[in-house]
Amino acid sequence: MRTIRVGLIGLGTVGSGVVEILQRHSAHFRTRAGVDLVLERCADRDPARAAALGIGPESFTTDAADIIGDPAIDVVVELIGGTGAAREVVLDALKAGKAVVTANKALMATHGREVMDTAAEHGVDVLFEASVGGGIPIINPLKHSLVSNEIQAVYGIVNGTTNYMLTRMAEDGLDYDTALAEAQERGFAEADPTADVDGLDAAAKIAILASIAFNSRVTFADVPAEGIRSITPGDIAYARETGYEIKLVAIARRVDGGVDARVQPTMIRTDHPLAKVNGVYNAIYVIGDAVGETMFFGEGAGSLPAASAVVGDIIEAARHIQSGCAGLVGCTCSEELPVRDIADLETAYYVRLHVADEPGVLASVAGIFAEHRVSLASVIQRHVEDGAAEIVWITHRAAERDARAALDRIAALDVVHGIGSVLRVEEL
8 A cells, every 4th residue: 555645735724624634534544445645744824823733843834835846745735725826836736747636616617627637638636526515525426426417407505604694584584784794703704705695606616516517618707696685584584475495596507508507596495405405504406317306415614524525535536546547537528518698597586676655666567577578477565664665576487688678677767766686586
């Protein structure tokens, strides 16, 4: 059994978890996985992090180049994040003939083709299970266990911050600002929550999953994303009144001639499994032509869940090195499927309007919807106060371009004070 030596770059939340797992279970890996792993060297800008983890100065450096240039190291683990320095670290390690394991969703969603092509050119592995879903196995199942299927759709609740916030809003009636403050206080949300609450984090993850599921390159820039800032407890109450839950859903579907990929706050039926995923938990729902419907569920973030996926990739890379089959399964994006323009989307819509409480408002709004071929399924009107009312419409399926054109005209009506929320209604 050959000893496989690992170089770890980044000792933050996930990196510290990787160190802990390797320290705790290395002996088990020899008997259970058939690999002998040694954490040879670590790099981080802060020496105090290494000291806190019991890493001695002889095994630590502040320069990532020392890891990449060390001929004894077989596997480089990149856990610094971002698409700047991390991209250079990953590419340099691959060019040096070392296998790379990363949890970097932004890198793989933006520069995935470059990374995968570089790995193939140098005959080494690049593995990135932890980039989506934290500790939930999803990338390896798509690449291996489900490879006999034509994947038809992937739906994901892949951001724990927003799922926690929506759960608190639904269960305890918190407004958006209170739910966000609580998520930040409990460490579930960053001080700057933009990537989470605006759907950007989920967009990067669904770009990765879509690329694998449909064997066609989908990048972060291809995925339109909307967040949850406009969602209110009232929206959640209205949704439940009509048999739905509101979740921030990352969607990737195979459609005629292309791929439908997007991230949006979405109304889904209360009896669908994704509607029951609450708190910081994540779930990815995959539909294949042979396997049918499957769901992968678990903690999508955190030190040890994400580290679990990273160490699993390290073990797989080590096995490939030992057996001489590194680089065997590389990039699978052999098709060239275009990502569909969101204007071509057809779905039902939930629309909440603030309007003047006076005769003729319903007729004016309904008339504009009709002119743009948007058929209405139901309407709820509630008096608010001071001569204002709130109207909630749910439409039948309509084209996105038609719905948006209608809403632009409706927003310009003198009797309309504002558009509160626009949500897609998905019958998954």
